[in-house]
Amino acid sequence: MDEALAEARAASGRGEVPVGAVVLGAHGQIIASAGNQVEADHDASAHAEMLALRGAARLLGSTRLNDCTLVVTLEPCPMCAAAAVHFRVRRVVFGAYDPKGGGVEHGPRIFAQPACLHRPDVVGGVDEQRCATLLRSFFQDLRADRTARRRSGDA
Numbered sequence: 001m002d003e004a005l006a007e008a009r010a011a012s013g014r015g016e017v018p019v020g021a022v023v024l025g026a027h028g029q030i031i032a033s034a035g036n037q038v039e040a041d042h043d044a045s046a047h048a049e050m051l052a053l054r055g056a057a058r059l060l061g062s063t064r065l066n067d068c069t070l071v072v073t074l075e076p077c078p079m080c081a082a083a084a085v086h087f088r089v090r091r092v093v094f095g096a097y098d099p100k101g102g103g104v105e106h107g108p109r110i111f112a113q114p115a116c117l118h119r120p121d122v123v124g125g126v127d128e129q130r131c132a133t134l135l136r137s138f139f140q141d142l143r144a145d146r147t148a149r150r151r152s153g154d155a
Contacts, residue, residue, distance in 0.1 A: 001073070001130075001131075004022045004072060007048060014040060019035065021049045021053075031055075035051075057087060069093060071126075074135065075124060078110055085119075093123045095125070
């Protein structure tokens, strides 16, 4: 989770929502890592999970990540949860829960759907406090910046 948090902090520094993801191999080695790049790439699908999964698949030369674990700082959204299904990851580990936009423990609960092709093991709430604090701070700062701009007439 430390590497995923480092990716999230780097994303935040670029003005992205601070979410980071890492794909671990069968022996716990880091295969790929990424932070959100939605704004930089002008791509709504450039979530950290998607980028890390794509990177791991390229590196391993396979669309199947059967022995891999996806570690992410925030509960994956429905799109990223579905990608984990299609990449056939063995396990999904996440930090902060996302009651609004999550797709694993909240919302559509992708892995619990009867038509789900593959059900990875899930471990949620890992280092939840650090992950949630990073996200909360980012959005508090964003709101404060917007308020300051409105007050100065720059909105």
